[in-house]
Amino acid sequence: MYKLLFVCLATASISYPQTRLAGAEPEQGPLSARAFLNQYCVGCHNERAKTAGLMLDKMDVGQVAAHADVWEKVVRKLRAGMMPPAGVKRPDRAAIVSLASNLEADLDRAARAKPNPGAPALHRMNRTEYANAIRDLLSLDIDATELLPADDSSAGFDNNADSLGVSPALMERYLAAASKISRLAIGDATVQPSEKIYAVPNDLTQNYHVEGLPFGTRGGILIKHNFPVDGEYILAVELSRGGGGVFAGAGNTKGEQLEVSLNAERLKLFDLQGGPAPEEDTALPGLQVRTAVKAGEQGVGVTFIAKNYVQVEDTLQPYQRSMFPGAVWSVLPHVGSVTIKGPYKVTGVGETASRRRIFTCHPANAEAELPCAKQIVSMLAHRAYRRPVTDQDLETLLGFYQSGRNKGTFDDGVEMALRRILASPEFMFRFEREPATVKPGEPYRVGDVELASRLSFFLWSSIPDNELMKQASAGKLKDPAVLEREVRRMLADPRSEALVDNFAGQWLYLRNLQSISPALEEFPDFDDNLRQAFRTETEMFFNSIVREDRNVLDLLTADYTFVNERLARHYGIPNIYGNRFRRVTLGADNPRRGLLGQGSILMATSLATRTSPVLRGKWILENILGVPPPEPPPNVPTLKENVKPTDRSTETVQAPSVRQRMEEHRANPVCASCHKMMDPIGFSLENFDGVGQWRTQDGRAPVDASGQLVDGTKIDGPAQLRAALSVYSEQFLRTVTEKILTYAIGRGVEYYDMPAVRAIVRDASKDNNRFSALILGVVKSQPFQMRVKKPGEAQPGATLAAR
């Protein structure tokens, strides 16, 4: 026991040498909050200095509720180790935590006495949610990016109701989408030919097998395409021109063969002749197949028969990336794009998954038509509107059915009704009905039916399924046991992968990876294969936390990750072959442990030509410690070298190291106030270059990975960074919870939500911080379950008019 205690103390004294020496013994008894503030805070935060606009000398620490917003900020800075700042006299961590806990207890008590669950704005389905809803409603996969414009995001997520506005142009697109989708779902024999291009990224290396395509092939692309009707289509292939428009990948290699397949059945094998490529901006003639295809989603494969994985014998050592603008070595042909055109010669609307979903009955005669239409329309409206269907709904929809039926067939009638459903504001918006008796400022529980939508859009980014609707309609979601059972069922459902795609995808910047292009000159090995691998690794890693219901702290410390051959080579992990991802165990000192060792985040926090300790430090402050630094103030010049980022060619090998460049941040006091917190954290990751590869040299200088955390803890390298951050696991859990809550309720988390955040984390800690415990905590929290009728907005115009 004694020995164990000693070890703990020793560890602590490494982390906090000064504080231990300075004030361990004399300040044994806890300081009163006021005494703490006077001793450590008001030196700067007083009425005269007004540092950061904070005046703690005159605030009544006994009445935190009066300034809950300010005290929440104080607590946050204390918890993150940010205050008092490193370099001034600091109390030990225990004293800081103790003060924070006391303040939190007071804040939580005040919140219990006067709850404020907030109120998200009216939520319009964003593009992703819309596509998922169509998938779940109609068994139809659409490419929403073709139908609807991109959504803005705020507070880090694109499901934030505040930024999901409306405009005539947008409504016009939703109206057009309703028309297109209903035709696609029912099948439209008059459909006009259209063309869809599937472009292969020009930095995709195609020398190896692509997962999903047959073994014994290399490169190419596997496409899931939705064919609107039975008919003939043209599948046209264009070979890659490489990065610079040169017709590079047409291949100076003879004897290559290109295979085009439909649902893994070979349609045609092309023999490529090799030789010099035409310079014209035209496709190689003849690389196309015209074939009959059934309606619905089908797999189109375009790939090369693998002749030999060995490069053509050139004297130059090729990079990992196979194609370069103006490459001087030989390359194998690569697929540049596949265009699917059609339909030509429509032979029928076909039997598709969506028709099976919609036509739950088939009228045998004219009499049976209306009852069948009624059945179909009720079922669709119930799910699309996510509430019980009323007689008035049916009356409207059957009117549209009838107008379509009058002009055409039974199917045309159903199509018109479906089109009306999809154009309805009740499909596009998530209205939450308000009990008539509620007074302004009064919080109330949202109805079960509304709660069902909140749940499904949170966990699935889509509409509720029948089971959830059943529980909601029966009013059973009020029962915590039923609610918990539903949440667990939904988490286990594959649709919960939306949490990975949309929540993790935005929180961890994974969606941004596609638009990041590291400079070729600096990172010649980088290719799209690596970019995709980065994304897959982090997605699978996050998914493992969800599926295996792990401790959320594993995100920072897990002893495993997922790699394929390309990524393993990048990371220096031996004996991994092939394109399939698999779990690998990482040793205790492996720098790849946890998110901070993953290429996705390391690249997303770098510039095109080099690492950015600033962005990396900022990422950690924001996503782990929960204290995002403010945006740089206007009129602050950026670093000189940034002025012309593309003028790298003029830079010589004597270019200063990244660390030297960052010194400039300290020269200017305005910059220094924030950068002294960001940069030194980022320095500890300097062993990872701009694409996350391990390095020991930066230019000519050896990498110096020494830095410090905001609390002054000295760190050197990623392992020490991880260790130093482990002190702040509580803060990390709160930060993750805040992000999840933001995403769940579709609005920014405010100071009045923090008591709920703390309660969620507190409860989850009793269940080993499991992912499901956090999710359940969010679902059961006030902001998720309730809303407040905003005071003062009842009749905004009325009071004015009365005067």
Add this chain to the structure above:
Amino acid sequence: MTFVTRKHIPRRTFLRGMGVTLALPLFDSMVPAQTPLAKTAATPTSRFCGIYVPHGAIMKNWTPDKVGTGFEFKPILKPLEPLRDHLLVISGLEAKTAGPAPGESGGDHSRSAAAFLSGARAKHTSGVDVHLNTTIDQMIARKIGQDTLLPSIELGIEDVGYTGICGYGYSCAYVDTISWETPTKPLPMEVNPQVVFERLFGDGANAQQRLARREEDRSILDSITHDAARFRKTIGPGDRQRLDDYLDDVREIERRVQIAVKVSADAPATDVPVGVPQSFDEHCKLMFDLQALAYKADITRISTFMYARDNSNHTYPASGVNVSFHGASHHGNKPAAIETFAKINTYHMQLFAYFLEKLRATPDGDGTLLDHSMVLLGSSMSNANEHDHAPLPVLIAGGASGRLKGGRHLKFEGNPPLSNLLLGVLDKAGIEQDSFGDSTAKFEI
């Protein structure tokens, strides 16, 4: 001199008064003020088009030596020589607001597109609190675009789909578009010609089907407005406010569909474009064709177009150069690299000539579309190698319905702001005001 715009009664207002909702005949007062000119005796309609080319140009190969009339065409502008009489070359301006604020540096590419038609400096933010200035195309759209099916169309070549930040902490909103409906509302640029065609002429195999679908849209919109009143009562006041905004939008679309129904009936027998052409050359020409078509059918009078986004690494094989656009713009003052970039500039002007020829070849009332248009093309950079913003390459083409005279080269000394010219352009569109953006004076053009 102002544009003649006939007032029309919005259909909605009319219907409210009547207390009925459907199947009204089109009264003259509801017909868009500008039906094809051939059918009216009013002053010819003017159109406005704003075209943005990022990355500036090689100015020594652009700017004519001689000022005034009879100037010689330098290599980049050579493709426009056949259009001399319709062309105004304007030299010596500066896009000050594309540059950094005093004391700042960097971020030039992130602000340039935003500055072009706004005369304003983008507010430095990567969040939702973007702020610029209403752009002149949208001001003109308010003036002369309200009666057409679409007040304006915004077209581009490069898909956006980036999230968050587009360099130096600037929101992508500043880079993705040159058109801002209000200081806080950027309008997205559409890149798919098929989508543009459908917006202009409706969705369907032929004019008859397009018309039928528009009629159906109209009854759907009517039904939505009708239903909304019912559940409006059941929702909270915040939601209600948003619902009302939405219903206003629905009414606006209804009004447009009403016009569209008419337009669809005599839409051109053009082939519906299929998807996004892979070749830039084809894509760009198609976008120009669509603008000409939209003007011709009077579906819209205002359009904006971006050749590329700033920092674009598009390559233009048809220009004979295989270096990427942005890469080539950093020519490092090497003579060969300068020539390479100039070839790209020249190629872009060949495409511009294609557009102007198209407008010139399309009869419109007593003249041609080109006679009745005002097309502003330019960049917010000059020498992109240095990221500087003066002297800018700027052209104005078209006769603006007799208000503009071509064949001239105007040169301004001392690099006055581009906004001074924008103010002059507004003037020609019948919008008289004393200042715009960072203007210091109004240029008569």
